Amino acid sequence: MFTGLVSDVGTIHEISGDDRLRRLAIRSHYDPASIALGASIACSGPCLTAVAVEPAEGGAIFAVDAAAETLARTTVGSWRVGTRINLERSLRIGDELGGHLVTGHVDGLAEIVARESVTGGEGDLGASERFTLRAPGPLAKFIAEKGSVCLDGTSLTVNGVAGDLFSVLLIPHTLLVTTWGERRQGDRLNLEVDLIARYAARLSEARTATGPG
Structure with a gap:
């Protein structure tokens, strides 16, 4: 884990x-x-x-x-x-859980469709970067605004969702200490959807299949 x-x-x-x-x-x-x-x-x-x-x-x-x-x-x-x-x-018992629970089991590949700089106002500490990605169709339902997603091993918060497109924002520090600074439009990244979202969807499907009762 x-x-x-x-x-x-x-x-x-x-x-x-x-x-x-x-x-x-x-x-x-x-x-x-x-x-x-x-x-x-x-x-x-x-x-x-x-x-x-x-x-x-x-x-x-x-x-x-x-x-x-x-x-x-x-x-x-x-x-x-x-x-x-x-x-x-791997996570050890007692370690701080600063991101979200990630299994290391990749669900599919997401593709970067756009990258744009996001600058602040006065006192700006550097440009952040917004990445818009396309999720494989079957996985799009597991990605929710303000939810978590793991891309190339990095825990990120989803900023927005539109169909199979979703966006994430990378601060300068993350761009510096990971490979995200090198990522460009057209790159494909390993995608793992949120564990809780996957189980919630599975439970919902099971309830639908069995009907009310």
């Missing part, structure tokens, strides 16, 4: 394997002693398992394996050496 609060930005260091199973070595700033084999790490959304770890200058290089379904249904299949990805360690 994760919170969607990015704790590091890693870089793809090496890739091996094929479309059935691919191993990705990721350079990070994490202390290698803090990464246990079998640990879960959210890598720009998908929860992947650390299968190897070694010290590296400034941190560690850890390896994860991505199976065929992950490669096909997320952006992992498009990653190349040098790709930067958002990282988050």
Whole structure:
């Protein structure tokens, strides 16, 4: 389980394997002693398992394996050496839940259709950026204004919804410490809808199917 609060930005260091199973070595700033084999790490959304770890200058290089379904249904299949990805360690009991509950199970891919700067008035601390994205049709019903959504492993609040389009606002700090500063129109991002919204919809469907009683 994760919170969607990015704790590091890693870089793809090496890739091996094929479309059935691919191993990705990721350079990070994490202390290698803090990464246990079998640990879960959210890598720009998908929860992947650390299968190897070694010290590296400034941190560690850890390896994860991505199976065929992950490669096909997320952006992992498009990653190349040098790709930067958002990282988050799994939540521990007692940790502060600063974002929202995130499972690391990607539901689909959202596409950025627009990016625009939003500046303030006097005393402005820098431009925020509003991103408008298109959700896959079946997932649009789970995205609500003022609700939570996880995009590329980042917990964000939905600012507005219009059909299958929704918008999020990124403050300068988030743009700086995640990969969002690099995102442009046409980019596709790993999307995980809010866990509570998904279960609420499922319960509603079950009630409708069984009828009143």
